[in-house]
Amino acid sequence: MTWDAFRRGNAGAAQGEEELRMLWKRYKERDDSQAKDRLILTFAPLVKYVAGRMNSHLPAHVEETDLISYGLLGLIGAVERFDPGRQVKFETYAVARIKGSIIDELRSLDWVPRSVRARSREIERKSAELEHRLQRAPTDEELAAALGMELEEFQAAITQISNSSIVALDETWSVSSGGEPLSLIDTISDSRVTNPADLLDVTVLRDTLADAIARLPEREKIVVALYYYDGLTLRQIGDVLGVTESRVSQLHTKAILRLKGRLQGDGEVDQD
Structure with missing residues (x-):
């Protein structure tokens, strides 16, 4: 399943493009914490999507809920660092940050001598x-x-x-x-x-x-x-x-x- 299909299946969390632009503007120009929280909630399904894809390549004892927790940190960092003025989709930028956050956390928990x-x-x-x-x-x-x-x-x-x-x-x-x-x-x-x-x-x-x-x-x-x-x-x-x-x-x-x-x-x- 692609992210676009996954997002359509979670339409309740998705915002209209115009509303998203306004949220980005409020957050980046006025440091509006409520706008930031709305953006995080809007794109939260992306974390679940990435965690699900990664979990299929990991041992069975690795819980998907843990990956989601690690990925949320990456999403928050992506929202904080994203520049809406650049010609890059936020989802594309956020996926790399979410994956990186999950991988970093898994490595920090590495139990292998x-x-x-x-x-x-x-x-x-x-x-x-x-x-x-x-x-x-x-x-x-x-x-x-x-x-x-x-x-x-x-x-x-x-x-x-x-x-x-x-x-x-x-x-x-x-x-x-x-x-x-x-x-x-x-x-x-x-x-x-x-x-x-x-x-x-x-x-x-x-x-x-x-x-x-x-x-x-x-x-x-x-x-x-x-x-x-x-x-x-x-x-x-x-x-x-x-x-x-x-x-x-x-x-x-x-x-x-x-x-x-x-x-x-x-x-x-x-x-x-």
């Missing part, structure tokens, strides 16, 4: 290095040896990373050594805007990602396909593969780490 984050980055880097050298995806045994770890220790690390994974929407992903880095936010489409350059960037990223997925080990490829394309849960995928849900979680985490290592690596790896 730095050692886990560092180990995740180390596995990503080592996986990309080994794949570039071997011209294929490294096995668990090869990765564990390269990291100076026992196989059981490596698999325990994968499980720990899996249990602490949150995808940051502003995390940068490099599509190639010479390309500009993209963030996940950059790849989320906006039906109100048609920008050929953005469409090209998204197309390149999707093609690169599809190529990287095609080079995953078979079981990891199946997990990615069933999880992201068919919408199966980890438990359902475990039933399909005949393994435990925990094992599927490990396969999923390894696939994501391999993909991140490839997309962030300096060179591309030829397919076997």
Whole structure:
């Protein structure tokens, strides 16, 4: 659902364009606190819309109501800093502020030890290095040896990373050594805007990602396909593969780490 459709569904909160212009004028020229409150209430549904979109990419234990609370701070800041004289829609400006506020708050609440984050980055880097050298995806045994770890220790690390994974929407992903880095936010489409350059960037990223997925080990490829394309849960995928849900979680985490290592690596790896 687009924001315009969402806003039409909350027509009671929406104001006429002329009334909005008057509210902006009263607030910006006279610092009218009542006008400010009216503006915040008018655009409050935008926070719910953004929080709902973001919540679908976060773990199940993250409450949407918490995201709305974080996003309201971003909306208030957007109202305070917005310049109605610029040729920019307030909604476009506010979305970035709301998303940023939610992401900042989630990061401040991050419960994951730095050692886990560092180990995740180390596995990503080592996986990309080994794949570039071997011209294929490294096995668990090869990765564990390269990291100076026992196989059981490596698999325990994968499980720990899996249990602490949150995808940051502003995390940068490099599509190639010479390309500009993209963030996940950059790849989320906006039906109100048609920008050929953005469409090209998204197309390149999707093609690169599809190529990287095609080079995953078979079981990891199946997990990615069933999880992201068919919408199966980890438990359902475990039933399909005949393994435990925990094992599927490990396969999923390894696939994501391999993909991140490839997309962030300096060179591309030829397919076997």
